[in-house]
Amino acid sequence: MMNIQKRLKQLSFASMAGMFLILVMGALVTKTESGRGCGDDWPLCNGKFVPAYTIESFIEYSHRFVVGVVGLILLATTILVFLYSKRKDAKWYVGGAMLFTVLQAILGAMAVVWPQSSAVLALHFGFSLLSFAFTLLLYLVFTRFGEAMNQGGRTRLSAGIRWAVWGVLIYSYVVVYLGAFVRHTEAVGGCIGWPLCNGEVIPEMVGGTTVVFIHRVAAALLGLSILALFLFIRTQASPGSAVYRAALYSLVLVILQILSGGFVTLAIGYDIYLVASLLHAVLVSCLFGVLCYLGITSLYTAEQSKLQAYAAPRLP
Structure with a gap:
Protein backbone atom coordinates (compact mmCIF):
# COMPACT_ATOMS: atom_id res chain seq x y z
CA MET A 1 0.00 0.00 0.00
CA THR A 143 1.20 16.04 0.90
CA ARG A 144 1.03 17.67 4.31
CA PHE A 145 -0.90 20.52 2.71
CA GLY A 146 -3.69 18.07 1.96
CA GLU A 147 -4.09 17.28 5.63
CA ALA A 148 -4.14 20.98 6.47
CA MET A 149 -6.71 21.48 3.72
CA ASN A 150 -8.94 18.78 5.21
CA GLN A 151 -8.79 20.36 8.64
CA GLY A 152 -9.30 23.87 7.31
CA GLY A 153 -6.20 24.82 9.24
CA ARG A 154 -8.41 24.27 12.35
CA THR A 155 -9.86 27.70 11.63
CA ARG A 156 -13.39 28.99 11.88
CA LEU A 157 -14.25 31.44 9.11
CA SER A 158 -17.53 33.30 9.03
CA ALA A 159 -19.97 32.49 6.23
CA GLY A 160 -19.43 35.98 4.78
CA ILE A 161 -15.68 35.45 4.41
CA ARG A 162 -16.19 32.01 2.90
CA TRP A 163 -18.52 33.52 0.29
CA ALA A 164 -15.98 36.30 -0.31
CA VAL A 165 -13.22 33.74 -0.93
CA TRP A 166 -15.23 32.04 -3.64
CA GLY A 167 -16.35 35.36 -5.09
CA VAL A 168 -12.72 36.46 -5.44
CA LEU A 169 -11.79 33.07 -6.92
CA ILE A 170 -14.48 33.27 -9.60
CA TYR A 171 -13.67 36.91 -10.31
CA SER A 172 -9.98 36.04 -10.71
CA TYR A 173 -10.92 33.57 -13.45
CA VAL A 174 -12.79 36.36 -15.24
CA VAL A 175 -9.69 38.57 -15.04
CA VAL A 176 -7.54 35.74 -16.39
CA TYR A 177 -9.97 35.26 -19.27
CA LEU A 178 -9.77 38.98 -20.08
CA GLY A 179 -5.98 38.73 -20.12
CA ALA A 180 -6.11 35.73 -22.45
CA PHE A 181 -8.55 37.64 -24.66
CA VAL A 182 -6.08 40.55 -24.87
CA ARG A 183 -3.34 38.13 -25.96
CA HIS A 184 -5.49 36.67 -28.72
CA THR A 185 -6.44 40.05 -30.20
CA GLU A 186 -4.44 42.86 -31.71
CA ALA A 187 -5.08 44.88 -28.56
CA VAL A 188 -1.77 44.22 -26.79
CA GLY A 189 -0.40 47.66 -27.61
CA GLY A 190 -3.68 49.40 -26.86
CA CYS A 191 -2.21 51.02 -23.76
CA ILE A 192 1.30 52.44 -24.11
CA GLY A 193 2.98 53.16 -20.79
CA TRP A 194 2.30 52.00 -17.25
CA PRO A 195 0.57 52.64 -14.88
CA LEU A 196 -1.04 55.34 -17.03
CA CYS A 197 -2.62 54.30 -20.31
CA ASN A 198 -1.38 56.36 -23.23
CA GLY A 199 -0.38 59.03 -20.73
CA GLU A 200 -3.90 59.37 -19.30
CA VAL A 201 -5.68 58.07 -16.21
CA ILE A 202 -8.75 57.32 -18.33
CA PRO A 203 -7.77 57.09 -22.01
CA GLU A 204 -9.97 57.55 -25.03
CA MET A 205 -11.96 54.32 -25.35
CA VAL A 206 -11.32 53.24 -28.91
CA GLY A 207 -10.28 49.91 -30.43
CA GLY A 208 -7.71 47.88 -28.53
CA THR A 209 -7.31 50.58 -25.89
CA THR A 210 -10.76 49.72 -24.50
CA VAL A 211 -9.92 46.01 -24.15
CA VAL A 212 -6.55 46.57 -22.47
CA PHE A 213 -7.84 49.29 -20.15
CA ILE A 214 -10.75 47.12 -18.99
CA HIS A 215 -8.28 44.33 -18.21
CA ARG A 216 -6.07 46.75 -16.26
CA VAL A 217 -8.97 48.03 -14.19
CA ALA A 218 -10.18 44.47 -13.56
CA ALA A 219 -6.67 43.43 -12.45
CA ALA A 220 -6.43 46.42 -10.10
CA LEU A 221 -9.81 45.55 -8.57
CA LEU A 222 -8.65 41.96 -8.13
CA GLY A 223 -5.60 43.19 -6.24
CA LEU A 224 -7.75 45.34 -3.94
CA SER A 225 -10.19 42.45 -3.43
CA ILE A 226 -7.43 40.06 -2.39
CA LEU A 227 -5.96 42.70 -0.07
CA ALA A 228 -9.34 43.18 1.61
CA LEU A 229 -9.84 39.40 1.79
CA PHE A 230 -6.48 38.95 3.50
CA LEU A 231 -7.24 41.69 6.04
CA PHE A 232 -10.55 40.03 6.91
CA ILE A 233 -9.07 36.52 7.10
CA ARG A 234 -6.28 37.62 9.43
CA THR A 235 -8.91 38.68 11.98
CA GLN A 236 -10.22 35.10 12.18
CA ALA A 237 -7.26 32.88 11.30
CA SER A 238 -3.97 32.37 13.08
CA PRO A 239 -0.74 33.12 11.14
CA GLY A 240 0.19 29.44 11.15
CA SER A 241 -3.08 28.21 9.64
CA ALA A 242 -3.45 27.00 6.06
CA VAL A 243 -6.12 29.62 5.35
CA TYR A 244 -3.93 32.49 6.54
CA ARG A 245 -0.89 31.32 4.56
CA ALA A 246 -2.94 30.80 1.38
CA ALA A 247 -4.43 34.30 1.71
CA LEU A 248 -0.98 35.80 2.29
CA TYR A 249 0.55 33.98 -0.69
CA SER A 250 -2.37 35.14 -2.83
CA LEU A 251 -1.71 38.74 -1.84
CA VAL A 252 2.00 38.47 -2.64
CA LEU A 253 1.30 36.78 -5.98
CA VAL A 254 -1.34 39.28 -7.10
CA ILE A 255 1.08 42.16 -6.38
CA LEU A 256 3.75 40.42 -8.43
CA GLN A 257 1.17 39.71 -11.12
CA ILE A 258 0.20 43.38 -11.40
CA LEU A 259 3.85 44.43 -11.53
CA SER A 260 4.55 41.80 -14.20
CA GLY A 261 1.67 43.24 -16.22
CA GLY A 262 3.42 46.58 -16.13
CA PHE A 263 6.65 44.85 -17.12
CA VAL A 264 4.90 43.34 -20.16
CA THR A 265 3.65 46.75 -21.27
CA LEU A 266 7.02 48.45 -20.83
CA ALA A 267 8.76 45.59 -22.67
CA ILE A 268 6.69 45.98 -25.86
CA GLY A 269 9.04 46.47 -28.79
CA TYR A 270 12.06 45.01 -26.97
CA ASP A 271 13.63 41.53 -27.11
CA ILE A 272 12.69 40.90 -23.46
CA TYR A 273 8.97 41.12 -24.29
CA LEU A 274 8.62 37.35 -24.70
CA VAL A 275 10.23 36.68 -21.32
CA ALA A 276 7.97 39.26 -19.67
CA SER A 277 4.88 37.68 -21.24
CA LEU A 278 5.83 34.17 -20.09
CA LEU A 279 6.54 35.47 -16.58
CA HIS A 280 3.08 37.04 -16.56
CA ALA A 281 1.51 33.70 -17.54
CA VAL A 282 3.50 31.81 -14.88
CA LEU A 283 2.48 34.19 -12.10
CA VAL A 284 -1.22 34.16 -13.00
CA SER A 285 -1.16 30.35 -13.02
CA CYS A 286 0.41 30.27 -9.55
CA LEU A 287 -2.05 32.89 -8.27
CA PHE A 288 -5.09 31.01 -9.52
CA GLY A 289 -3.76 27.74 -8.09
CA VAL A 290 -3.26 29.27 -4.63
CA LEU A 291 -6.72 30.87 -4.75
CA CYS A 292 -8.21 27.45 -5.58
CA TYR A 293 -6.40 25.97 -2.57
CA LEU A 294 -7.76 28.82 -0.42
CA GLY A 295 -11.27 28.18 -1.75
CA ILE A 296 -11.18 24.45 -0.98
CA THR A 297 -9.66 25.06 2.44
CA SER A 298 -12.41 27.57 3.24
CA LEU A 299 -15.01 24.87 2.54
CA TYR A 300 -13.44 22.65 5.18
CA THR A 301 -13.48 25.53 7.67
CA ALA A 302 -17.25 25.47 7.26
CA GLU A 303 -17.31 21.77 8.18
CA GLN A 304 -14.95 22.47 11.08
CA SER A 305 -17.32 25.19 12.33
CA LYS A 306 -20.29 22.82 12.18
CA LEU A 307 -18.41 20.13 14.09
CA GLN A 308 -17.33 22.57 16.78
CA ALA A 309 -20.83 23.98 17.08
CA TYR A 310 -22.26 20.46 17.40
CA ALA A 311 -19.70 19.54 20.04
CA ALA A 312 -20.29 22.72 22.06
CA PRO A 313 -22.21 22.23 25.33
CA ARG A 314 -25.86 23.19 25.10
CA LEU A 315 -27.46 25.31 27.77
CA PRO A 316 -30.59 23.85 29.35
Missing part, protein backbone atom coordinates in the same frame (compact mmCIF):
# COMPACT_ATOMS: atom_id res chain seq x y z
CA MET A 2 2.87 2.36 0.77
CA ASN A 3 4.26 1.81 -2.72
CA ILE A 4 0.87 2.63 -4.25
CA GLN A 5 0.60 5.84 -2.23
CA LYS A 6 4.11 6.81 -3.25
CA ARG A 7 3.28 6.09 -6.88
CA LEU A 8 0.11 8.16 -6.65
CA LYS A 9 2.08 11.08 -5.24
CA GLN A 10 4.70 10.79 -8.00
CA LEU A 11 2.14 10.58 -10.79
CA SER A 12 0.06 13.44 -9.39
CA PHE A 13 3.20 15.58 -9.21
CA ALA A 14 4.10 14.65 -12.79
CA SER A 15 0.58 15.57 -13.90
CA MET A 16 0.75 18.92 -12.12
CA ALA A 17 4.20 19.75 -13.49
CA GLY A 18 3.08 18.67 -16.96
CA MET A 19 -0.01 20.87 -16.85
CA PHE A 20 2.11 23.80 -15.75
CA LEU A 21 4.45 23.19 -18.68
CA ILE A 22 1.45 23.05 -21.04
CA LEU A 23 0.30 26.46 -19.76
CA VAL A 24 3.71 28.01 -20.36
CA MET A 25 4.08 26.42 -23.79
CA GLY A 26 0.57 27.52 -24.74
CA ALA A 27 1.50 31.09 -23.86
CA LEU A 28 4.66 30.69 -25.94
CA VAL A 29 2.62 29.49 -28.93
CA THR A 30 0.36 32.54 -28.65
CA LYS A 31 3.12 35.09 -28.14
CA THR A 32 5.23 33.78 -31.02
CA GLU A 33 2.13 33.46 -33.24
CA SER A 34 2.98 29.82 -33.86
CA GLY A 35 -0.60 28.57 -33.68
CA ARG A 36 -0.65 28.16 -37.46
CA GLY A 37 2.81 26.59 -37.53
CA CYS A 38 1.31 23.26 -38.55
CA GLY A 39 -1.19 24.70 -41.01
CA ASP A 40 -4.71 23.26 -40.86
CA ASP A 41 -3.57 19.73 -39.99
CA TRP A 42 -4.24 17.92 -36.72
CA PRO A 43 -2.84 15.73 -35.23
CA LEU A 44 -0.27 15.74 -38.06
CA CYS A 45 1.77 18.86 -38.77
CA ASN A 46 1.63 20.09 -42.36
CA GLY A 47 0.62 16.58 -43.39
CA LYS A 48 3.65 14.91 -41.75
CA PHE A 49 4.27 13.02 -38.54
CA VAL A 50 7.67 14.70 -38.28
CA PRO A 51 7.28 18.12 -39.93
CA ALA A 52 9.91 20.13 -41.74
CA TYR A 53 11.82 22.30 -39.33
CA THR A 54 10.62 25.88 -38.88
CA ILE A 55 10.49 27.80 -35.64
CA GLU A 56 6.70 28.04 -35.76
CA SER A 57 6.11 24.37 -36.56
CA PHE A 58 8.62 23.28 -33.91
CA ILE A 59 6.93 25.34 -31.18
CA GLU A 60 3.42 24.26 -32.14
CA TYR A 61 4.26 20.57 -32.60
CA SER A 62 6.27 20.48 -29.35
CA HIS A 63 3.23 21.85 -27.56
CA ARG A 64 1.04 19.14 -29.08
CA PHE A 65 3.56 16.45 -28.14
CA VAL A 66 3.74 17.59 -24.51
CA VAL A 67 -0.07 17.69 -24.29
CA GLY A 68 -0.19 14.10 -25.54
CA VAL A 69 2.44 12.85 -23.08
CA VAL A 70 0.88 14.66 -20.11
CA GLY A 71 -2.54 13.36 -21.15
CA LEU A 72 -1.25 9.78 -20.90
CA ILE A 73 0.32 10.47 -17.50
CA LEU A 74 -2.94 11.97 -16.28
CA LEU A 75 -4.88 8.97 -17.61
CA ALA A 76 -2.63 6.61 -15.65
CA THR A 77 -3.04 8.81 -12.57
CA THR A 78 -6.81 8.78 -12.96
CA ILE A 79 -6.94 4.99 -13.16
CA LEU A 80 -4.76 4.53 -10.07
CA VAL A 81 -6.65 7.14 -8.06
CA PHE A 82 -10.02 5.51 -8.74
CA LEU A 83 -8.64 2.02 -8.07
CA TYR A 84 -6.52 2.59 -4.99
CA SER A 85 -7.19 5.97 -3.37
CA LYS A 86 -9.75 6.19 -0.58
CA ARG A 87 -9.84 9.98 -0.76
CA LYS A 88 -13.08 11.19 -2.38
CA ASP A 89 -11.59 14.62 -2.96
CA ALA A 90 -8.70 13.08 -4.94
CA LYS A 91 -11.23 11.45 -7.26
CA TRP A 92 -13.02 14.76 -7.78
CA TYR A 93 -9.76 16.56 -8.53
CA VAL A 94 -8.40 13.98 -10.97
CA GLY A 95 -11.80 13.76 -12.66
CA GLY A 96 -11.91 17.54 -13.09
CA ALA A 97 -8.37 17.57 -14.43
CA MET A 98 -9.18 14.89 -16.98
CA LEU A 99 -12.38 16.66 -18.06
CA PHE A 100 -10.74 20.03 -18.72
CA THR A 101 -7.69 18.43 -20.31
CA VAL A 102 -9.93 16.73 -22.85
CA LEU A 103 -11.88 19.95 -23.42
CA GLN A 104 -8.76 22.04 -23.98
CA ALA A 105 -7.36 19.40 -26.35
CA ILE A 106 -10.59 19.40 -28.36
CA LEU A 107 -10.67 23.20 -28.43
CA GLY A 108 -7.04 23.29 -29.52
CA ALA A 109 -7.74 20.89 -32.38
CA MET A 110 -10.78 22.91 -33.44
CA ALA A 111 -8.70 26.09 -33.44
CA VAL A 112 -6.28 24.47 -35.88
CA VAL A 113 -8.82 22.93 -38.25
CA TRP A 114 -11.39 25.72 -38.13
CA PRO A 115 -10.33 29.31 -37.39
CA GLN A 116 -11.91 30.49 -34.13
CA SER A 117 -12.70 33.91 -32.70
CA SER A 118 -10.46 35.48 -30.06
CA ALA A 119 -13.21 34.96 -27.48
CA VAL A 120 -13.17 31.20 -28.10
CA LEU A 121 -9.38 30.97 -28.27
CA ALA A 122 -9.15 32.64 -24.85
CA LEU A 123 -11.13 29.72 -23.43
CA HIS A 124 -8.27 27.41 -24.41
CA PHE A 125 -6.00 29.04 -21.84
CA GLY A 126 -8.89 29.08 -19.36
CA PHE A 127 -9.45 25.33 -19.67
CA SER A 128 -5.71 24.68 -19.38
CA LEU A 129 -5.63 26.79 -16.22
CA LEU A 130 -8.48 24.78 -14.68
CA SER A 131 -6.67 21.54 -15.56
CA PHE A 132 -3.56 22.82 -13.79
CA ALA A 133 -5.56 23.91 -10.75
CA PHE A 134 -7.19 20.48 -10.42
CA THR A 135 -3.84 18.67 -10.74
CA LEU A 136 -2.32 21.03 -8.16
CA LEU A 137 -5.12 20.23 -5.69
CA LEU A 138 -4.70 16.54 -6.49
CA TYR A 139 -0.99 16.64 -5.73
CA LEU A 140 -1.56 18.56 -2.50
CA VAL A 141 -3.93 15.81 -1.32
CA PHE A 142 -0.91 13.50 -1.01
Whole structure:
Protein backbone atom coordinates (compact mmCIF):
# COMPACT_ATOMS: atom_id res chain seq x y z
CA MET A 1 0.00 0.00 0.00
CA MET A 2 2.87 2.36 0.77
CA ASN A 3 4.26 1.81 -2.72
CA ILE A 4 0.87 2.63 -4.25
CA GLN A 5 0.60 5.84 -2.23
CA LYS A 6 4.11 6.81 -3.25
CA ARG A 7 3.28 6.09 -6.88
CA LEU A 8 0.11 8.16 -6.65
CA LYS A 9 2.08 11.08 -5.24
CA GLN A 10 4.70 10.79 -8.00
CA LEU A 11 2.14 10.58 -10.79
CA SER A 12 0.06 13.44 -9.39
CA PHE A 13 3.20 15.58 -9.21
CA ALA A 14 4.10 14.65 -12.79
CA SER A 15 0.58 15.57 -13.90
CA MET A 16 0.75 18.92 -12.12
CA ALA A 17 4.20 19.75 -13.49
CA GLY A 18 3.08 18.67 -16.96
CA MET A 19 -0.01 20.87 -16.85
CA PHE A 20 2.11 23.80 -15.75
CA LEU A 21 4.45 23.19 -18.68
CA ILE A 22 1.45 23.05 -21.04
CA LEU A 23 0.30 26.46 -19.76
CA VAL A 24 3.71 28.01 -20.36
CA MET A 25 4.08 26.42 -23.79
CA GLY A 26 0.57 27.52 -24.74
CA ALA A 27 1.50 31.09 -23.86
CA LEU A 28 4.66 30.69 -25.94
CA VAL A 29 2.62 29.49 -28.93
CA THR A 30 0.36 32.54 -28.65
CA LYS A 31 3.12 35.09 -28.14
CA THR A 32 5.23 33.78 -31.02
CA GLU A 33 2.13 33.46 -33.24
CA SER A 34 2.98 29.82 -33.86
CA GLY A 35 -0.60 28.57 -33.68
CA ARG A 36 -0.65 28.16 -37.46
CA GLY A 37 2.81 26.59 -37.53
CA CYS A 38 1.31 23.26 -38.55
CA GLY A 39 -1.19 24.70 -41.01
CA ASP A 40 -4.71 23.26 -40.86
CA ASP A 41 -3.57 19.73 -39.99
CA TRP A 42 -4.24 17.92 -36.72
CA PRO A 43 -2.84 15.73 -35.23
CA LEU A 44 -0.27 15.74 -38.06
CA CYS A 45 1.77 18.86 -38.77
CA ASN A 46 1.63 20.09 -42.36
CA GLY A 47 0.62 16.58 -43.39
CA LYS A 48 3.65 14.91 -41.75
CA PHE A 49 4.27 13.02 -38.54
CA VAL A 50 7.67 14.70 -38.28
CA PRO A 51 7.28 18.12 -39.93
CA ALA A 52 9.91 20.13 -41.74
CA TYR A 53 11.82 22.30 -39.33
CA THR A 54 10.62 25.88 -38.88
CA ILE A 55 10.49 27.80 -35.64
CA GLU A 56 6.70 28.04 -35.76
CA SER A 57 6.11 24.37 -36.56
CA PHE A 58 8.62 23.28 -33.91
CA ILE A 59 6.93 25.34 -31.18
CA GLU A 60 3.42 24.26 -32.14
CA TYR A 61 4.26 20.57 -32.60
CA SER A 62 6.27 20.48 -29.35
CA HIS A 63 3.23 21.85 -27.56
CA ARG A 64 1.04 19.14 -29.08
CA PHE A 65 3.56 16.45 -28.14
CA VAL A 66 3.74 17.59 -24.51
CA VAL A 67 -0.07 17.69 -24.29
CA GLY A 68 -0.19 14.10 -25.54
CA VAL A 69 2.44 12.85 -23.08
CA VAL A 70 0.88 14.66 -20.11
CA GLY A 71 -2.54 13.36 -21.15
CA LEU A 72 -1.25 9.78 -20.90
CA ILE A 73 0.32 10.47 -17.50
CA LEU A 74 -2.94 11.97 -16.28
CA LEU A 75 -4.88 8.97 -17.61
CA ALA A 76 -2.63 6.61 -15.65
CA THR A 77 -3.04 8.81 -12.57
CA THR A 78 -6.81 8.78 -12.96
CA ILE A 79 -6.94 4.99 -13.16
CA LEU A 80 -4.76 4.53 -10.07
CA VAL A 81 -6.65 7.14 -8.06
CA PHE A 82 -10.02 5.51 -8.74
CA LEU A 83 -8.64 2.02 -8.07
CA TYR A 84 -6.52 2.59 -4.99
CA SER A 85 -7.19 5.97 -3.37
CA LYS A 86 -9.75 6.19 -0.58
CA ARG A 87 -9.84 9.98 -0.76
CA LYS A 88 -13.08 11.19 -2.38
CA ASP A 89 -11.59 14.62 -2.96
CA ALA A 90 -8.70 13.08 -4.94
CA LYS A 91 -11.23 11.45 -7.26
CA TRP A 92 -13.02 14.76 -7.78
CA TYR A 93 -9.76 16.56 -8.53
CA VAL A 94 -8.40 13.98 -10.97
CA GLY A 95 -11.80 13.76 -12.66
CA GLY A 96 -11.91 17.54 -13.09
CA ALA A 97 -8.37 17.57 -14.43
CA MET A 98 -9.18 14.89 -16.98
CA LEU A 99 -12.38 16.66 -18.06
CA PHE A 100 -10.74 20.03 -18.72
CA THR A 101 -7.69 18.43 -20.31
CA VAL A 102 -9.93 16.73 -22.85
CA LEU A 103 -11.88 19.95 -23.42
CA GLN A 104 -8.76 22.04 -23.98
CA ALA A 105 -7.36 19.40 -26.35
CA ILE A 106 -10.59 19.40 -28.36
CA LEU A 107 -10.67 23.20 -28.43
CA GLY A 108 -7.04 23.29 -29.52
CA ALA A 109 -7.74 20.89 -32.38
CA MET A 110 -10.78 22.91 -33.44
CA ALA A 111 -8.70 26.09 -33.44
CA VAL A 112 -6.28 24.47 -35.88
CA VAL A 113 -8.82 22.93 -38.25
CA TRP A 114 -11.39 25.72 -38.13
CA PRO A 115 -10.33 29.31 -37.39
CA GLN A 116 -11.91 30.49 -34.13
CA SER A 117 -12.70 33.91 -32.70
CA SER A 118 -10.46 35.48 -30.06
CA ALA A 119 -13.21 34.96 -27.48
CA VAL A 120 -13.17 31.20 -28.10
CA LEU A 121 -9.38 30.97 -28.27
CA ALA A 122 -9.15 32.64 -24.85
CA LEU A 123 -11.13 29.72 -23.43
CA HIS A 124 -8.27 27.41 -24.41
CA PHE A 125 -6.00 29.04 -21.84
CA GLY A 126 -8.89 29.08 -19.36
CA PHE A 127 -9.45 25.33 -19.67
CA SER A 128 -5.71 24.68 -19.38
CA LEU A 129 -5.63 26.79 -16.22
CA LEU A 130 -8.48 24.78 -14.68
CA SER A 131 -6.67 21.54 -15.56
CA PHE A 132 -3.56 22.82 -13.79
CA ALA A 133 -5.56 23.91 -10.75
CA PHE A 134 -7.19 20.48 -10.42
CA THR A 135 -3.84 18.67 -10.74
CA LEU A 136 -2.32 21.03 -8.16
CA LEU A 137 -5.12 20.23 -5.69
CA LEU A 138 -4.70 16.54 -6.49
CA TYR A 139 -0.99 16.64 -5.73
CA LEU A 140 -1.56 18.56 -2.50
CA VAL A 141 -3.93 15.81 -1.32
CA PHE A 142 -0.91 13.50 -1.01
CA THR A 143 1.20 16.04 0.90
CA ARG A 144 1.03 17.67 4.31
CA PHE A 145 -0.90 20.52 2.71
CA GLY A 146 -3.69 18.07 1.96
CA GLU A 147 -4.09 17.28 5.63
CA ALA A 148 -4.14 20.98 6.47
CA MET A 149 -6.71 21.48 3.72
CA ASN A 150 -8.94 18.78 5.21
CA GLN A 151 -8.79 20.36 8.64
CA GLY A 152 -9.30 23.87 7.31
CA GLY A 153 -6.20 24.82 9.24
CA ARG A 154 -8.41 24.27 12.35
CA THR A 155 -9.86 27.70 11.63
CA ARG A 156 -13.39 28.99 11.88
CA LEU A 157 -14.25 31.44 9.11
CA SER A 158 -17.53 33.30 9.03
CA ALA A 159 -19.97 32.49 6.23
CA GLY A 160 -19.43 35.98 4.78
CA ILE A 161 -15.68 35.45 4.41
CA ARG A 162 -16.19 32.01 2.90
CA TRP A 163 -18.52 33.52 0.29
CA ALA A 164 -15.98 36.30 -0.31
CA VAL A 165 -13.22 33.74 -0.93
CA TRP A 166 -15.23 32.04 -3.64
CA GLY A 167 -16.35 35.36 -5.09
CA VAL A 168 -12.72 36.46 -5.44
CA LEU A 169 -11.79 33.07 -6.92
CA ILE A 170 -14.48 33.27 -9.60
CA TYR A 171 -13.67 36.91 -10.31
CA SER A 172 -9.98 36.04 -10.71
CA TYR A 173 -10.92 33.57 -13.45
CA VAL A 174 -12.79 36.36 -15.24
CA VAL A 175 -9.69 38.57 -15.04
CA VAL A 176 -7.54 35.74 -16.39
CA TYR A 177 -9.97 35.26 -19.27
CA LEU A 178 -9.77 38.98 -20.08
CA GLY A 179 -5.98 38.73 -20.12
CA ALA A 180 -6.11 35.73 -22.45
CA PHE A 181 -8.55 37.64 -24.66
CA VAL A 182 -6.08 40.55 -24.87
CA ARG A 183 -3.34 38.13 -25.96
CA HIS A 184 -5.49 36.67 -28.72
CA THR A 185 -6.44 40.05 -30.20
CA GLU A 186 -4.44 42.86 -31.71
CA ALA A 187 -5.08 44.88 -28.56
CA VAL A 188 -1.77 44.22 -26.79
CA GLY A 189 -0.40 47.66 -27.61
CA GLY A 190 -3.68 49.40 -26.86
CA CYS A 191 -2.21 51.02 -23.76
CA ILE A 192 1.30 52.44 -24.11
CA GLY A 193 2.98 53.16 -20.79
CA TRP A 194 2.30 52.00 -17.25
CA PRO A 195 0.57 52.64 -14.88
CA LEU A 196 -1.04 55.34 -17.03
CA CYS A 197 -2.62 54.30 -20.31
CA ASN A 198 -1.38 56.36 -23.23
CA GLY A 199 -0.38 59.03 -20.73
CA GLU A 200 -3.90 59.37 -19.30
CA VAL A 201 -5.68 58.07 -16.21
CA ILE A 202 -8.75 57.32 -18.33
CA PRO A 203 -7.77 57.09 -22.01
CA GLU A 204 -9.97 57.55 -25.03
CA MET A 205 -11.96 54.32 -25.35
CA VAL A 206 -11.32 53.24 -28.91
CA GLY A 207 -10.28 49.91 -30.43
CA GLY A 208 -7.71 47.88 -28.53
CA THR A 209 -7.31 50.58 -25.89
CA THR A 210 -10.76 49.72 -24.50
CA VAL A 211 -9.92 46.01 -24.15
CA VAL A 212 -6.55 46.57 -22.47
CA PHE A 213 -7.84 49.29 -20.15
CA ILE A 214 -10.75 47.12 -18.99
CA HIS A 215 -8.28 44.33 -18.21
CA ARG A 216 -6.07 46.75 -16.26
CA VAL A 217 -8.97 48.03 -14.19
CA ALA A 218 -10.18 44.47 -13.56
CA ALA A 219 -6.67 43.43 -12.45
CA ALA A 220 -6.43 46.42 -10.10
CA LEU A 221 -9.81 45.55 -8.57
CA LEU A 222 -8.65 41.96 -8.13
CA GLY A 223 -5.60 43.19 -6.24
CA LEU A 224 -7.75 45.34 -3.94
CA SER A 225 -10.19 42.45 -3.43
CA ILE A 226 -7.43 40.06 -2.39
CA LEU A 227 -5.96 42.70 -0.07
CA ALA A 228 -9.34 43.18 1.61
CA LEU A 229 -9.84 39.40 1.79
CA PHE A 230 -6.48 38.95 3.50
CA LEU A 231 -7.24 41.69 6.04
CA PHE A 232 -10.55 40.03 6.91
CA ILE A 233 -9.07 36.52 7.10
CA ARG A 234 -6.28 37.62 9.43
CA THR A 235 -8.91 38.68 11.98
CA GLN A 236 -10.22 35.10 12.18
CA ALA A 237 -7.26 32.88 11.30
CA SER A 238 -3.97 32.37 13.08
CA PRO A 239 -0.74 33.12 11.14
CA GLY A 240 0.19 29.44 11.15
CA SER A 241 -3.08 28.21 9.64
CA ALA A 242 -3.45 27.00 6.06
CA VAL A 243 -6.12 29.62 5.35
CA TYR A 244 -3.93 32.49 6.54
CA ARG A 245 -0.89 31.32 4.56
CA ALA A 246 -2.94 30.80 1.38
CA ALA A 247 -4.43 34.30 1.71
CA LEU A 248 -0.98 35.80 2.29
CA TYR A 249 0.55 33.98 -0.69
CA SER A 250 -2.37 35.14 -2.83
CA LEU A 251 -1.71 38.74 -1.84
CA VAL A 252 2.00 38.47 -2.64
CA LEU A 253 1.30 36.78 -5.98
CA VAL A 254 -1.34 39.28 -7.10
CA ILE A 255 1.08 42.16 -6.38
CA LEU A 256 3.75 40.42 -8.43
CA GLN A 257 1.17 39.71 -11.12
CA ILE A 258 0.20 43.38 -11.40
CA LEU A 259 3.85 44.43 -11.53
CA SER A 260 4.55 41.80 -14.20
CA GLY A 261 1.67 43.24 -16.22
CA GLY A 262 3.42 46.58 -16.13
CA PHE A 263 6.65 44.85 -17.12
CA VAL A 264 4.90 43.34 -20.16
CA THR A 265 3.65 46.75 -21.27
CA LEU A 266 7.02 48.45 -20.83
CA ALA A 267 8.76 45.59 -22.67
CA ILE A 268 6.69 45.98 -25.86
CA GLY A 269 9.04 46.47 -28.79
CA TYR A 270 12.06 45.01 -26.97
CA ASP A 271 13.63 41.53 -27.11
CA ILE A 272 12.69 40.90 -23.46
CA TYR A 273 8.97 41.12 -24.29
CA LEU A 274 8.62 37.35 -24.70
CA VAL A 275 10.23 36.68 -21.32
CA ALA A 276 7.97 39.26 -19.67
CA SER A 277 4.88 37.68 -21.24
CA LEU A 278 5.83 34.17 -20.09
CA LEU A 279 6.54 35.47 -16.58
CA HIS A 280 3.08 37.04 -16.56
CA ALA A 281 1.51 33.70 -17.54
CA VAL A 282 3.50 31.81 -14.88
CA LEU A 283 2.48 34.19 -12.10
CA VAL A 284 -1.22 34.16 -13.00
CA SER A 285 -1.16 30.35 -13.02
CA CYS A 286 0.41 30.27 -9.55
CA LEU A 287 -2.05 32.89 -8.27
CA PHE A 288 -5.09 31.01 -9.52
CA GLY A 289 -3.76 27.74 -8.09
CA VAL A 290 -3.26 29.27 -4.63
CA LEU A 291 -6.72 30.87 -4.75
CA CYS A 292 -8.21 27.45 -5.58
CA TYR A 293 -6.40 25.97 -2.57
CA LEU A 294 -7.76 28.82 -0.42
CA GLY A 295 -11.27 28.18 -1.75
CA ILE A 296 -11.18 24.45 -0.98
CA THR A 297 -9.66 25.06 2.44
CA SER A 298 -12.41 27.57 3.24
CA LEU A 299 -15.01 24.87 2.54
CA TYR A 300 -13.44 22.65 5.18
CA THR A 301 -13.48 25.53 7.67
CA ALA A 302 -17.25 25.47 7.26
CA GLU A 303 -17.31 21.77 8.18
CA GLN A 304 -14.95 22.47 11.08
CA SER A 305 -17.32 25.19 12.33
CA LYS A 306 -20.29 22.82 12.18
CA LEU A 307 -18.41 20.13 14.09
CA GLN A 308 -17.33 22.57 16.78
CA ALA A 309 -20.83 23.98 17.08
CA TYR A 310 -22.26 20.46 17.40
CA ALA A 311 -19.70 19.54 20.04
CA ALA A 312 -20.29 22.72 22.06
CA PRO A 313 -22.21 22.23 25.33
CA ARG A 314 -25.86 23.19 25.10
CA LEU A 315 -27.46 25.31 27.77
CA PRO A 316 -30.59 23.85 29.35
